[in-house]
Amino acid sequence: MISHDTIIKKMTSINYTIIPINPSAHLFEVTLTIAKPDPNGQVVSLPAWIPGSYMIRDFAKNIVEIAASSKGVSVKLTKLDKQSWRCAPCNGPLTLRYTVYAWDLSVRSAHLDTTHGYFNGTSVFLCVHGQDHLPCSVQIHRPAGEFAREWRVATTLPREGAQQWGFGLYRAADYDELVDHPVEMGTFTLIEFKACGVPHAIALTGRHRADTERLARDLMSICEYEIKFFGEPAPMSEYLFQVMVVDDGYGGLEHRSSTSLICSRGDLPRDGESEMSEGYRSFLGLCSHEYFHTWNVKRIKPAAFIPYDLSREVHTPLLWLFEGFTAYYDDLILRRCGLIDDASYLELLGQNATRVMRGSGRLKQAVADSSFDAWTKYYKQDENAPNAIISYYNKGALVALALDLTIRRDNEGARSLDDVMRALWQRHGLTNIGVTEQSVEVLINEVAGVDLSHFFNSALRSTDEIDLAPLFNAFTINYQLRPADAQSDKGGKAAKKKTIPTVLGVRSGENSLGAKLLNVYDGSAAQLAGLSAGDIVIAVDGLRATHGNLETTIAQRAPGEHVTLHAFRRDELMAFEVTLQMAPADTVYLAIEPQGDESAKRLRDSWLKGF
Numbered sequence: 001m002i003s004h005d006t007i008i009k010k011m012t013s014i015n016y017t018i019i020p021i022n023p024s025a026h027l028f029e030v031t032l033t034i035a036k037p038d039p040n041g042q043v044v045s046l047p048a049w050i051p052g053s054y055m056i057r058d059f060a061k062n063i064v065e066i067a068a069s070s071k072g073v074s075v076k077l078t079k080l081d082k083q084s085w086r087c088a089p090c091n092g093p094l095t096l097r098y099t100v101y102a103w104d105l106s107v108r109s110a111h112l113d114t115t116h117g118y119f120n121g122t123s124v125f126l127c128v129h130g131q132d133h134l135p136c137s138v139q140i141h142r143p144a145g146e147f148a149r150e151w152r153v154a155t156t157l158p159r160e161g162a163q164q165w166g167f168g169l170y171r172a173a174d175y176d177e178l179v180d181h182p183v184e185m186g187t188f189t190l191i192e193f194k195a196c197g198v199p200h201a202i203a204l205t206g207r208h209r210a211d212t213e214r215l216a217r218d219l220m221s222i223c224e225y226e227i228k229f230f231g232e233p234a235p236m237s238e239y240l241f242q243v244m245v246v247d248d249g250y251g252g253l254e255h256r257s258s259t260s261l262i263c264s265r266g267d268l269p270r271d272g273e274s275e276m277s278e279g280y281r282s283f284l285g286l287c288s289h290e291y292f293h294t295w296n297v298k299r300i301k302p303a304a305f306i307p308y309d310l311s312r313e314v315h316t317p318l319l320w321l322f323e324g325f326t327a328y329y330d331d332l333i334l335r336r337c338g339l340i341d342d343a344s345y346l347e348l349l350g351q352n353a354t355r356v357m358r359g360s361g362r363l364k365q366a367v368a369d370s371s372f373d374a375w376t377k378y379y380k381q382d383e384n385a386p387n388a389i390i391s392y393y394n395k396g397a398l399v400a401l402a403l404d405l406t407i408r409r410d411n412e413g414a415r416s417l418d419d420v421m422r423a424l425w426q427r428h429g430l431t432n433i434g435v436t437e438q439s440v441e442v443l444i445n446e447v448a449g450v451d452l453s454h455f456f457n458s459a460l461r462s463t464d465e466i467d468l469a470p471l472f473n474a475f476t477i478n479y480q481l482r483p484a485d486a487q488s489d490k491g492g493k494a495a496k497k498k499t500i501p502t503v504l505g506v507r508s509g510e511n512s513l514g515a516k517l518l519n520v521y522d523g524s525a526a527q528l529a530g531l532s533a534g535d536i537v538i539a540v541d542g543l544r545a546t547h548g549n550l551e552t553t554i555a556q557r558a559p560g561e562h563v564t565l566h567a568f569r570r571d572e573l574m575a576f577e578v579t580l581q582m583a584p585a586d587t588v589y590l591a592i593e594p595q596g597d598e599s600a601k602r603l604r605d606s607w608l609k610g611f
């Protein structure tokens with residue numbers, strides 16, 4: 001008799017096993033067996049980054065111990081750089097055994113304790129140089145111990161003998177696939193549904209009291225909409241939402257047939273609640289966003305990502321398309337599915353436009369440059385970020401909005417950005433031909449029926465502001481700017497207060513001594529007076545200041561008034577004479593004009609309601 005394992009070992013020459021060897025110490029043990037190692041000395045390495053999160057993370061730093069052997073004899077390992085090893089030449093199967101420290105509760109790496117285990121392949125699976133195109137197998141083991149008796153596995157890694165939701169043998173067609181199916185293990189709540197006939201599941205890890213039926217219903221309508229948007233059949237045969245529920249968290253990472261998400265417990269809908277809370281709206285927006293990536297970035301890809309070089313930064317000027325357009329569609333799809341109404345959607349649009357308006361970085365960095373420098377700027381933001389950079393998510397979504405409204409207006413609703421996305425899918429997604437700046441601009445021009453070069457140069461490669469007001473007018477929507485009511489005012493709604501507040505031009509946070517300045521905006525009263533991010537303001541005109549009262553104390557004064565602020569910089573007490581300013585009109589809100597003409601209303605309806 002020949003066991004199933006033996007068959008696999010004959011079929012694949014690269015075999016991994018992963019064991020949660022010591023959950024209390026947060027250690028996975030991984031064994032990699034290479035049937036035919038490079039006779040000149042096999043090189044293996046761990047990625048420096050994970051696709052979708054554009055920052056060097058040096059996952060190899062978490063390899064604690066590593067050793068190699070062949071036929072029971074130890075093989076010398078030579079470290080080549082921070083993430084690569086060369087094994088001494090050997091003929092015959094080569095086995096590497098190593099432990100990986102897994103204690104990063106994020107969607108980007110790995111986490112293990114006695115409550116659950118989670119890993120991305122990029123954190124645990126060494127890449128076999130020269131053989132990364134070959135199929136491989138992965139044996140996923142249950143940790144030893146009573147605590148793991150009920151554990152299951154949630155991953156879309158193809159099963160090769162493992163039962164559904166079970167430990168056992170999985171496989172991947174190549175290394176690229178191996179590291180694109182994160183694995184969750186534990187006692188998650190499993191919710192299953194079908195969208196357009198494709199099996200979907202949600203695995204909720206962490207304590208929660210979520211209304212799982214509502215969650216499944218809402219996600220199903222989002223998934224069905226997006227599958228139909230790009231056209232059936234769906235490009236994946238199954239899909240998994242892996243959700244880590246925590247006290248306070250937000251984030252997601254896209255994969256080819258799954259997404260890993262972190263959310264706040266309070267954002268999930270509770271049994272018996274039917275209203276759409278802001279938290280749940282933002283959670284659904286996150287799910288919609290990551291799901292949209294199944295097409296836009298996982299299959300429609302920048303040319304620079306084909307194939308991914310995971311050893312170093314890979315620059316592309318196109319993240320405005322892959323993140324910005326996805327950010328545009330995520331909330332729009334909630335509206336089109338009927339999960340939110342027009343007013344709620346316009347509020348979200350206004351909030352995004354506000355985020356762009358709030359930083360003078362928009363006047364210094366073009367969105368294509370923001371994309372190119374994502375690695376060192378967007379992903380490494382410091383206190384000066386609002387003054388220096390623009391987000392390719394926020395501005396990219398405004399580029400998408402402006403293009404969508406322009407194409408719809410100029411083609412009387414017959415064409416739209418939806419057609420652009422579908423053309424991208426046909427031309428680049430189904431063919432695996434990478435997108436370049438030139439190819440996407442040519443494609444948009446074709447759909448729009450006009451030459452938009454001037455728009456591309458201005459919106460993508462310059463810091464010119466996108467003039468949204470006249471575009472919204474054509475859809476009977478008023479675009480309005482006003483000053484923020486307070487630091488907590490995210491925009492999207494009319495002002496709560498009638499008076500324009502007086503401001504310092506800072507964002508502050510809690511500190512035991514006073515109000516810590518987190519950002520000081522360019523040209524603000526605070527900056528002109530010499531205050532700096534990091535300063536801790538302890539008094540305004542001799543009265544104690546805190547994060548809680550600084551804003552209101554200043555707001556009660558008049559613009560042009562002088563105040564004395566005392567603040568610590570390092571441990572030195574300093575005094576600053578500040579001339580207060582009127583709050584700038586940097587907050588956007590949108591309102592539907594009830595008296596619009598009929599054709600403009602029809603245009604608006606077809607935009608907001610979709611097909």
Ligand SMILES: [Zn+2]
Pocket residue numbers: 289290293322323326
């Ligand atoms: Zn994204």
